[in-house]
Amino acid sequence: MVLKEISIPQLRTVLTGQIITPGDAEYDKARTVFYGGIDRRPVVIVRVADANDVKRVVSLAREAGLELAVRSGGHSVAGHSVSDGGIVLDLSAMRALDFDVEQRTAWAETGLTAGEYTTRANAHGLATGFGDTGSVGIGGITLGGGVGYLVRKYGLTIDDLLAADVVTADGQLRCVDAETDPDLFWAIRGGGGNYGVATRFQFRLHEVYKIVGGMLILPATRDVIASFIAEAEAAPEELSAIANVMPAPPMPFVPAEYHGRLILMATLVHTGGGEAGDRAIAPFRALAAPIADMVRPMRYPEIYPPEQGGYHPVAAARTMFVDTLDRSAAETILDHLQASTGSMAVTQLRVLGGAMARVPAEATAFAHRGRRMMVNVAALYERPEEKATHEAWAADFAAALRRGTPGVYVNFLGDEGEPRVHEAYPGATWDRLAAIKRRYDPTNLFRLNQNIPPANE
Numbered sequence: 068m069v070l071k072e073i074s075i076p077q078l079r080t081v082l083t084g085q086i087i088t089p090g091d092a093e094y095d096k097a098r099t100v101f102y103g104g105i106d107r108r109p110v111v112i113v114r115v116a117d118a119n120d121v122k123r124v125v126s127l128a129r130e131a132g133l134e135l136a137v138r139s140g141g142h143s144v145a146g147h148s149v150s151d152g153g154i155v156l157d158l159s160a161m162r163a164l165d166f167d168v169e170q171r172t173a174w175a176e177t178g179l180t181a182g183e184y185t186t187r188a189n190a191h192g193l194a195t196g197f198g199d200t201g202s203v204g205i206g207g208i209t210l211g212g213g214v215g216y217l218v219r220k221y222g223l224t225i226d227d228l229l230a231a232d233v234v235t236a237d238g239q240l241r242c243v244d245a246e247t248d249p250d251l252f253w254a255i256r257g258g259g260g261n262y263g264v265a266t267r268f269q270f271r272l273h274e275v276y277k278i279v280g281g282m283l284i285l286p287a288t289r290d291v292i293a294s295f296i297a298e299a300e301a302a303p304e305e306l307s308a309i310a311n312v313m314p315a316p317p318m319p320f321v322p323a324e325y326h327g328r329l330i331l332m333a334t335l336v337h338t339g340g341g342e343a344g345d346r347a348i349a350p351f352r353a354l355a356a357p358i359a360d361m362v363r364p365m366r367y368p369e370i371y372p373p374e375q376g377g378y379h380p381v382a383a384a385r386t387m388f389v390d391t392l393d394r395s396a397a398e399t400i401l402d403h404l405q406a407s408t409g410s411m412a413v414t415q416l417r418v419l420g421g422a423m424a425r426v427p428a429e430a431t432a433f434a435h436r437g438r439r440m441m442v443n444v445a446a447l448y449e450r451p452e453e454k455a456t457h458e459a460w461a462a463d464f465a466a467a468l469r470r471g472t473p474g475v476y477v478n479f480l481g482d483e484g485e486p487r488v489h490e491a492y493p494g495a496t497w498d499r500l501a502a503i504k505r506r507y508d509p510t511n512l513f514r515l516n517q518n519i520p521p522a523n524e
């Protein structure tokens with residue numbers, strides 16, 4: 068491939084959006100992504116203004132032979148949203164959001180964050196499910212699947228995706244849905260950024276205004292962890308839970324005697340709210356005397372608390388699906404967390420099932436519909452020279468927890484090589500994705516992602 072120099076002054080004449088280059092005061096901030104320890108220097112960052120800009124940047128990257136990073140919210144776990152020596156296509160200025168309240172649908176530009184979308188939808192008493200963090204971009208989370216607080220009641224984010232505008236590698240803008248282009252629409256529901264740049268999504272919304280939800284902190288014992296999982300599996304589908312087993316932070320709502328001790332810090336959401344919500348939460352409250360109980364009626368967006376700007380953690384992490392989590396696995400969790408020498412070590416547990424599991428595995432490119440639980444382990448650390456130690460810890464820990472067939476959710480996958488990407492897209496899913504990739508991106512322009520190379524002829 069021949070690399071062509073790109074002319075920045077010429078670029079300024081054809082693009083509407085902001086162009087940021089190494090000489091600009093904003094450059095360092097603009098190349099920073101959520102995760103720390105990533106120090107890459109793109110030749111240009113284009114903060115696109117509209118779909119026409121996206122078409123031009125995609126064509127430019129293709130013609131110049133430059134690596135293209137596509138960024139929505141910048142939370143890529145693998146650090147894929149910034150390029151060294153290439154172009155960053157940054158969608159964060161594209162934040163239009165139009166509701167059709169009667170039809171309960173919305174068109175959302177992909178520079179929006181989950182938190183912003185959720186807050187604005189709540190003004191209409193409506194919601195689409197995203198993840199557990201408000202600052203995550205709707206671009207990345209949607210294209211990979213989307214597992215959050217509404218997963219058991221309404222399924223994955225992609226289960227509410229009705230259509231998308233996508234700029235493919237040939238620079239064309241396509242409006243894609245189940246009728247116009249069933250293959251591409253299938254592939255973008257789980258296949259990540261492999262097929263083009265999504266500029267807008269059309270989502271279905273659900274009536275979710277007030278919930279019963281919030282944080283419940285329990286002592287992390289083997290029995291509490293295993294029973295928490297059993298209760299989350301037995302709970303009505305209105306309830307989804309995300310539990311973090313971790314050392315208690317020195318926060319005002321945690322009594323001082325617990326600081327640094329292992330706790331189970333859960334966030335619970337019951338979409339029905341009211342008395343049904345209280346009834347569904349009661350078994351969790353009864354597992355042990357809560358260290359803190361902040362579960363209460365609230366408007367749904369309050370589940371996304373304000374985030375600390377400038378927080379860029381460095382983590383050694385692994386993710387997996389598992390089918391059981393019993394007392395012996397709970398013990399494994401406690402032992403490994405205690406053994407970590409990181410500045411913080413955490414295990415996140417998410418019980419799945421419900422609406423997510425009712426969609427057939429082959430209906431979208433997210434193939435793990437039947438998996439019962441997702442587990443993430445991570446150690447945060449500050450000193451780069453400690454990387455190998457923490458990576459070894461995370462790998463050992465993951466191996467000790469693994470139960471059932473391998474499988475991984477692409478959006479939590481780090482930079483772990485092609486065999487792990489295969490685990491995200493098992494069997495026939497991989498073959499279909501590779502064939503569709505060949506049709507829409509035969510030269511693999513969109514490769515800075517959990518890559519699915521085009522199938523061979």
Ligand SMILES: Cc1cc2nc3c(=O)[nH]c(=O)nc-3n(C[C@H](O)[C@H](O)[C@H](O)COP(=O)(O)OP(=O)(O)OC[C@H]3O[C@@H](n4cnc5c(N)ncnc54)[C@H](O)[C@@H]3O)c2cc1C
Pocket residue numbers: 101137138139140141142143144147148158177197198199200202203204205206207208209210211212213214215259260261263264265266478479515516517
């Ligand atoms: C703190 C934190 C919490 C998280 N919690 C959850 C959670 O609860 N549930 C969950 O499902 N996931 C969660 N994730 C994972 C998250 O879904 C992925 O990291 C996702 O890729 C982030 O999307 P983004 O737009 O912010 O990231 P970006 O870094 O901007 O994008 C990630 C990748 O997605 C692709 N991409 C992004 N936007 C577009 C677009 N518009 N068109 C084409 N390709 C695009 C690109 O390949 C890009 O490299 C979490 C991640 C973090 C860091």
